[in-house]
Amino acid sequence: MEYGSIEREIRIDATPEVVYAVVSRPEHLREWWPDEAELEPVPGATGVISFGDGTTQEATVVPVTVVEADPPRRFSFRWVYDEGEDATPANSLLVTFELVPSGAGTLLRLTEAGFREKGWEAAVLEEQYRDHVSGWDHFLPRLVTYVARLVSTP
Numbered sequence: 001m002e003y004g005s006i007e008r009e010i011r012i013d014a015t016p017e018v019v020y021a022v023v024s025r026p027e028h029l030r031e032w033w034p035d036e037a038e039l040e041p042v043p044g045a046t047g048v049i050s051f052g053d054g055t056t057q058e059a060t061v062v063p064v065t066v067v068e069a070d071p072p073r074r075f076s077f078r079w080v081y082d083e084g085e086d087a088t089p090a091n092s093l094l095v096t097f098e099l100v101p102s103g104a105g106t107l108l109r110l111t112e113a114g115f116r117e118k119g120w121e122a123a124v125l126e127e128q129y130r131d132h133v134s135g136w137d138h139f140l141p142r143l144v145t146y147v148a149r150l151v152s153t154p
Contacts, residue, residue, distance in 0.1 A: 003115050005114075006110070006113075008109070009109050011102060017071070019106045026038060035053070039077075043066055043069050047063070064078065065077060065078045065086070077095055078093065079095065080093045091118065092114060096112075098111070110140065115129050
């Protein structure tokens with residue numbers, strides 16, 4: 001395997017505007033992906049996302065930097081870089097959500113790239129890649145379920 005990028009495509013029964021909010025705003029991100037999210041959805045903004053109980057040492061806190069915010073078409077950010085560093089193509093992974101109108105819904109194309117550029121040794125690269133594949137395979141269905149609940153609420 002190349003371990004170059006992860007690509008997923010899912011159809012969501014909601015407008016691109018709704019889906020954009022769900023993939024870019026902390027109050028929505030918390031409902032389907034990280035346990036905590038602190039970021040402004042504007043280019044250049046930095047923040048963090050956390051997995052696990054933030055009051056314990058077991059929590060994983062990851063810095064994020066918003067790269068592109070083009071509502072309702074595209075939202076991207078860099079993550080998985082060392083705290084205190086600026087995110088660059090050489091030290092981080094780039095996650096892009098591309099939203100394409102599809103009938104009354106939205107086709108969401110997720111791409112996560114930059115695995116090889118991180119310079120990880122082969123075993124670490126393979127483990128990180130597989131971790132992220134299983135992560136997106138777990139969290140993207142939760143996004144679909146969350147949006148369905150969101151749009152069905154009167």
